[in-house]
Amino acid sequence: MIAIQIENLTKDYPVGFWRKRQVRALDGLNLTVEAGETFGFLGPNGAGKTTTLKLLMRLIHPTSGHAEILGRSFTDVSVHQQLGYLPENPFFYDYLTAEEFLNYSARLFDLPAQSIPSKVTALLDVVGLPAARRLQLRKFSKGMLQRIGIAQALINDPEVVFLDEPMSGLDPIGRREIRELILELRRQGKTVFFSSHILPDVEALCDRVAILYAGKLLGCGRLDELVPQETGSMELMVGHFNETLRNELQAIGKEISMAGNLLRVTLADQGALFRAVEAVHRRGAHVIRILPGKESFEDYFVKLFAPPGGSARAKPL
């Protein structure tokens, strides 16, 4: 079954105060997400991810195109009964307490009144905010707001959940918790559609991803199909090294620098990595960590698809 079907979705924003020009933020997006999938929506800043989600949530109106969610038009108010949405950098009524806000959210879904208190309690637990129940949202930290935002997105036990950068503003523990939460939603058979910049999360969670760039879809599919497996550089952190090893690594590595009392060596590919590790071993130094290189996944896609010198930002028409 298809959960989300986006057809030719296009959005132009008017810009400029006096002479209105149009900027195309989303350009003929076509996308299909199966029910039960965890789907990652990637793209550099300004690519149009938030715009897509706002369109699907009816917060802005499309210039052209259409979308169906759970087999019904996204403009059909009733279909939103089965959806959850976490806005980007969520803002909520700061005069409400966490509990009041979730109550209010529940009432907007017309949930039966007697079911609300237990739901609110359970959700505050899930997002790790049981102690903040009676705290006004104005006193919340950024990460706490993000958590309450996730709670309100799940209050109606939605079939399809849209999350706009769910990990942003969270500490490492929070990120792990949200990861667990998304995995739990997947186990329950829910469809999760989320945008993110945090690639390890995307790799760990997503069945499929779509890459958006300057409002256009660059690619869509399974990660291992999209990204050649041996891609990218590696970073090797070395401890207990001496000058000889340093010189040797300098020759193998692309870049070499100090990080505290560790040596950071950037290696172009697997071959270089093996040679470097071998040298470290031979000289009796320590391999402290091997990290994926600074070049991200998005960089990879941008390099792969984008015209040279092009900008990821929306272009004026």
Add this chain to the structure above:
Amino acid sequence: MTKILAIAQNTFKEAIRDKILYSLILFALLMIGSSILLGMISINIETKVTIDVGLSAMSVIGAVMAVFIGINLVHKEIDKKTLYSILSKPIHRTQFILGKFLGLGFTLLVNLVIMAVGLVGVLMFISRGTGGIHSSLFIAVFLIFLQLLLITGIALVFSSFSTPALSAMFTLALYFIGQFNADIRHFGTAANSLAIQSVTTSLYYLLPNFGNFNVIAGVSHGRPIAWTLLGYDLIYSIAYLFILLSASAVIFGRRDLK
């Protein structure tokens, strides 16, 4: 309907947690209180002055509240992006507008009742009994309430597409014009030119007309309010509010949240 009520309740909650309201009410009560002092200077007519000053204070303070909460009603929520998590839920934008309107209407009603209780208290204090208090006093308060609802409706229309500053200007302008609307028509009739006359007549019907709501002078002189006037004002308010709310629902419905 439960959704509209939930939005209305939340709007009311926001208003009562906003401290500006309390200062406005306090200010109104002070004005009513100070009318006692005025009343003492002019012996015998103190009831009349108190009613006059009291009702006027309620009307003006109420209008200020209606304008300033009304213009912010929608705009603030768009600006602070609190609407993202609300309008993405199964809510029609019309339901949102209605909920906001009801919430503010109820807030204004509560404030008027508090001020009215203050006024009645003062009157009882002056006349050592319920002598100066007639039913027309309460009808006058009700007419003030209808007027405030109209102002709220106007503010809501402007705030669904314009900035708060401009909305405040337009709404206040219409409020003042509305007070003298009948004069515009008389001016047209007097002008003896068909062109001017048709312009002023259409303005008369287009712009809000608050003239028929203002019964303060009559009430303070102890004159009763005609039932026909009350009925007329009621029907007029309902019709005008229907137009205003439909307009803001349509405008707001088409709008992109930024």
